[in-house]
Amino acid sequence: MKITDAKVYVGGPGKNYVTLKIMTDEGIYGLGDATLNNRETLLAKYLQDYLIPNQIGMDPRKSEDIWQFFYRGAYFRRGPVAMAAIGAIDMALWDIKGKLAGLPVYQLLGGKSRDSFKLYAHAAGADLPALLDDVARCLDQGFRSVRVQCGIPGMPTASYAVPETTDHEGDFITDFSGIRPKVEIWETDKYLRFMPGALAEIRKTVGPDIDILHDVHHRLTPREAAAFAKEVEPVGLYWLEDPTPAEDQEALRLIRQHSTTPIAIGEVFNSIWDCNTLIEEELIDFIRVSVTYAGGITHVRRIVDLASLHHIRTGFHGAPSHSPISMAAQAHLNVWAPNFGIQEYLTLGTEACDALFPSKHKAEMGQMSLEDAPGLGVDFDEREAVKYDYNPGSHPVVRLTDGTMWNY
Ligand code: CS2
Ligand code: MG
Numbered sequence: 001m002k003i004t005d006a007k008v009y010v011g012g013p014g015k016n017y018v019t020l021k022i023m024t025d026e027g028i029y030g031l032g033d034a035t036l037n038n039r040e041t042l043l044a045k046y047l048q049d050y051l052i053p054n055q056i057g058m059d060p061r062k063s064e065d066i067w068q069f070f071y072r073g074a075y076f077r078r079g080p081v082a083m084a085a086i087g088a089i090d091m092a093l094w095d096i097k098g099k100l101a102g103l104p105v106y107q108l109l110g111g112k113s114r115d116s117f118k119l120y121a122h123a124a125g126a127d128l129p130a131l132l133d134d135v136a137r138c139l140d141q142g143f144r145s146v147r148v149q150c151g152i153p154g155m156p157t158a159s160y161a162v163p164e165t166t167d168h169e170g171d172f173i174t175d176f177s178g179i180r181p182k183v184e185i186w187e188t189d190k191y192l193r194f195m196p197g198a199l200a201e202i203r204k205t206v207g208p209d210i211d212i213l214h215d216v217h218h219r220l221t222p223r224e225a226a227a228f229a230k231e232v233e234p235v236g237l238y239w240l241e242d243p244t245p246a247e248d249q250e251a252l253r254l255i256r257q258h259s260t261t262p263i264a265i266g267e268v269f270n271s272i273w274d275c276n277t278l279i280e281e282e283l284i285d286f287i288r289v290s291v292t293y294a295g296g297i298t299h300v301r302r303i304v305d306l307a308s309l310h311h312i313r314t315g316f317h318g319a320p321s322h323s324p325i326s327m328a329a330q331a332h333l334n335v336w337a338p339n340f341g342i343q344e345y346l347t348l349g350t351e352a353c354d355a356l357f358p359s360k361h362k363a364e365m366g367q368m369s370l371e372d373a374p375g376l377g378v379d380f381d382e383r384e385a386v387k388y389d390y391n392p393g394s395h396p397v398v399r400l401t402d403g404t405m406w407n408y
Contacts, residue, residue: 090296
C-alpha cells in the first residue's frame with residue numbers, strides 16, 4: 001500500500017482550519033488537522049513544501065516509522081509548527097489504519113474504558129453577575145463542568161478570554177480584523193485581590209456538585225501562583241490551569257509545596273520533553289496537551305501512558321482552534337485512556353461546521369460519545385471547503401500598565 005498524494009485546505013466557518021487529506025493507491029484516504037491558531041498558513045506551507053513530497057510512495061500503515069522519519073529526520077526537532085504538521089499526518093494515518101481494519105481508532109488503541117466522557121464548557125463575563133449568567137447558560141445546556149473567566153474591576157481592558165462588554169456572543173479570543181494584535185493591560189495585584197472572592201461566590205451559587213475550572217493563562221510568577229493556589233483551596237477547584245508560564249517546568253515545584261489545588265498545564269507543549277519533569281515529579285494533576293500541537297495520536301499516547309504511571313489524568317486542549325478531526329482523534333484517546341480526566345469542549349457544531357466536517361459523533365448534556373465508524377469517523381466535504389478562504393486574525397498581546405510586555 002502506498003501514499004499517492006496529499007492536499008492541504010485552509011479555511012472554515014469563523015476559523016482558519018488547516019485540513020490535511022492523505023490519499024492512497026487503495027482509494028482509502030485519511031484526514032488530519034494541522035490548525036495552529038493565528039499561524040495557519042505556515043502549516044500549509046510546511047506540509048506542502050517539505051512533508052508531503054517526502055510522503056509520496058510511503059506505506060501509510062507504517063505510522064510509527066513515518067512519525068520517526070519526520071521527527072528525527074528534521075534534525076531541528078519540535079516546535080509548534082513542526083509538531084502540528086507531524087500531528088496532522090499521524091492523525092490521517094490512524095484514520096487510514098482504522099478504515100483498512102474496518103474499526104474505529106479507539107479499538108486499535110485497546111478498546112473502550114468508558115462509553116462516553118465528560119466535557120467542560122467555557123463561561124465568561126465582563127463582571128461577576130454577567131459571569132454567573134453565563135455559568136447558568138452552560139448548566140442549562142447540561143454541562144456539569146465549567147471553566148470560569150471574569151473581568152477584573154479597575155483593570156483598564158478585558159482580561160484573558162473575557163469579553164469587553166456584557167452582551168457578548170461566541171468566540172472572542174481571535175480578532176479577525178487583521179494580523180496586528182489588540183493590546184490588553186494586565187494588573188496582577190487587582191487580579192489577586194478579586195479572583196479568589198469571585199471563585200468563592202461562584203462555588204456558593206452552583207453548589208458542591210459542579211466542577212469549577214479556572215485558567216490563569218500563564219500570568220503569575222511562581223510565588224504569586226503558590227499563594228493564589230493556596231488561597232483558593234476552600235473553593236475546591238476541579239483545576240487551576242496554566243498558573244505560570246508553561247516553559248518553566250521547575251516553577252511548579254513551589255506551587256506544589258504550598259497547595260493541594262489540582263494543577264493543569266500543557267496546552268502549549270509540543271512533546272513529552274516539555275512535560276516529563278512535571279509528570280515524573282508528580283507536580284501536576286492534569287496534562288493538557290492536544291493531538292494537534294503534540295505530534296498526533298502516536299506521541300500523545302506516549303504522554304498519556306507516562307502520565308498514568310504518576311496518577312496524572314488527561315484534560316486535552318479543546319479550544320475552538322481545533323477542528324472536528326482533531327477533536328475526534330482526542331475523543332478516541334478519551335474513550336480508551338485508563339487515566340482520562342475531562343475534555344475541553346467548545347461547541348463546534350454549527351450547521352456550517354457540520355457541513356464541512358460531516359460526522360455522527362455526539363456531544364450533548366456535557367458528555368461526548370463516538371459513533372462506531374471506521375477510522376476517526378469524521379469526513380471532509382471539499383465542495384463545502386471551496387466556500388472558505390484564509391482570514392488573517394490574531395490573539396491580543398498583553399502589557400503591564402508601564403508598557404512592559406507580559407504573557408498572553
Ligand atoms: C486556552 C485557549 O482553551 C484554553 O484553555 O487557554 O483558548 C488559548 O488561549 C488559545 O488556544 C490560544 O490560541
Ligand atoms: Mg488554557
